Amino acid sequence: MRNIIRRKSQTYPGYLNDFWKTYSSSSWFQGDYINHFNQEYAKKIGVKHAIATSYGLHAMSLALDFYNFNQDNEILIPGYTAMVVKRCLDEMNISYQCVDIELTRGTMCPLDFEKKITPKTKGVLVTHLLGNSCSKEIIQIARDHNLLIIEDCAHVHGAFTNERPLGSLGDAAFFSFSYSKIINTYTGGMLLTNNDELRNFALKNLATTPFPTRKQLLRKLLLGHAENFVAIPLVTFLCAPIIKSNHLLKKIKNGLNYLTRKKVLNFFQYSNTQALQGLKQLGQLETTLKRKSDKARFIEENTSIKYLERKDGDVYYNHIAIVPDAPKYRAELLKYGIDTGCGNSIMEIMRPEENLPGCLAAHKSYLMIPNYDSLTKIDLERIVKAINATDALLCGNSSSSQQA
């Protein structure tokens, strides 16, 4: 029986051909695709400026630098997000405070957000996590307190709220195009803003940012594929007995992170080769999102466990179930050849020493269900069957989701 791995990079038919075509040409690095990608992205989000960068965090760091975040002021961030965000703030020497999240949505809790605002607070990183838009109350509270709003849109390509595209709600926003994202250009990011001065600042900064070498670009492609075809199946199926605790998985993930991003603030310029991949995927974004939501909904409709609540305009970046004990569910599902993610392999707790009950609960109970293009109807049926059997075993009845 074929094993179903938890995650696969987003690609499109002919992506390798496109890669080699640009990569082997004289315009592998600079060329028209970058401007075209920037223009199309700005149009899509409905903001004046879009500037492609080497990572999402590259775009974030430009915005934070421009708005002068440092040790004398503070930015509020969710206590549950990607660890690289915290590493970036630490490397930039920026003070931050963590806000709790709402377990049902995965995004910042407005009550805790308001409580954490002090005279030192200068801005907020409005993170639209796991495909869900941050509550509009967060935006309102931030505006009432005159805070700068920087949107982290790493997980929400094509998402909107109240008819407005995410990425257009604040002073600046950034998207990520790394391997696991809805648009994958083998790393990459996009800075969005209506602020002409921020745009000029970013362009000036990028003009002095080093170019990657051709070898580095090729390595990005290969690492992306390694993630699909080596790391996850190997870790999951050869080491399954050892990783029930997720401990080894964390070590391997940190090791891979170390190999690829020893220092977070180690940026290059974005390449023409990557921009073509981005342009093609941007053109197919609605279809990609529909495929993801169709798969997720099929699973949700045929199982009785609880899932992350979705609203109109949210997207299924990750399909997340909320179960009483995610590592236990994961270990059981592995017996059916279904690899799911939990704990640090979804998101991490920024400051485990702080009392943030929503973040702790998410870390314990979020379970990432496979959701990618190559899953067939038969795969989805197998996932449904395995979830139902696991839930019956671990919770004893089909209304187990109430206990999550």
Ligand SMILES: Cc1ncc(COP(=O)(O)O)c(C=O)c1O
């Ligand atoms: C929520 C979130 N924000 C920011 C980032 C950083 O994006 P990048 O890897 O493109 O720098 C990530 C990356 O995974 C993320 O998950």
